[in-house]
Amino acid sequence: MIRYDVTDAVATITLDRPEAMNSLTAEVKSALLEALRHAAADDGVRAVLLTGSGRAFCAGQDLREHADNLEAGRGLAGTVREHYNPMVELIATMGKPVVAAVNGVAAGAGASLAFACDLRVASDKAKFALAFSGVGLAPDSGASWTLQRLVGAGRAAELMLLGEPLDAARALELGLVTRVVPPEDVLKTATELAVRLAQGPTLAYAATKAALAYAATNPLPEALEMEAVLQDACAATQDHIDATRAFLAKQRPSFNGR
DSSP states (O other): OEEEEEETTEEEEEEOOGGGTTOBOHHHHHHHHHHHHHHHHOTTOOEEEEEESTTEEEOOBOHHHHHHHHHTTOTTTTHIIIIIHHHHHHHHHSSSOEEEEEOSEEETHHHHHHHHSSEEEEETTOEEEOOTGGGTOOOOTTHHHHHHHHHOHHHHHHHHHHOOOEEHHHHHHHTSOSEEEOGGGHHHHHHHHHHHHHTSOHHHHHHHHHHHHHHTTSOHHHHHHHHHHHHHHHHTSHHHHHHHHHHHTTOOOOOOOO
16 A cells, blocks of 8 residues: 655655555555655655555545544544644654655645645646545644645635645646646656755755744744754755865765765
């Protein structure tokens, strides 16, 4: 149900339930969380690529399993805190860039997973749907945090309250995705981006993610101080020292993620 592969320092994590549009059962969520933790902890991985197999990226929660939980009186069965929250927090905060290759439908928690990634490459056939209100639920999987940072509070409210699907062109217009390409080029384009990032200054990328997250919820003076702290740390890295020497020598820098 989850395929995991590391090539060129990129961990590719593929949701592999094409017959169910890669919807998320408890078993799939546990496996996905474990794969993300493995990628985050592996020093040989310097970027992560998240995608789906078949015609969907991820259709969100498996509603058949969810309906069974409701009938048994288990409600959400603790999945928001046990699975979704740690997955999204890990994607957003791991010290490595995460690229989503959105090959098809991304709905509900599936859309939320894509929004938590740093970059999103979408097929021109992809669709995004914040389907929570359509089944009488509030947003989860970090959508209330990520979506308004991508498109603004007003547009986020519209997308969540109305639940109307967005095609790839509109998603690009709103800033929800980084690039839109033909279906046959999605994985190739996303992989090229991930490999490019894996060859870059990993610690500087981690600091950039931390700076953006901090600045989004703190006043300017505190954000400036955080930048200073992070910049001091980056200035001490071998990547920065080597890149500065390469610049002065008019050479192309080579980064080792240290």
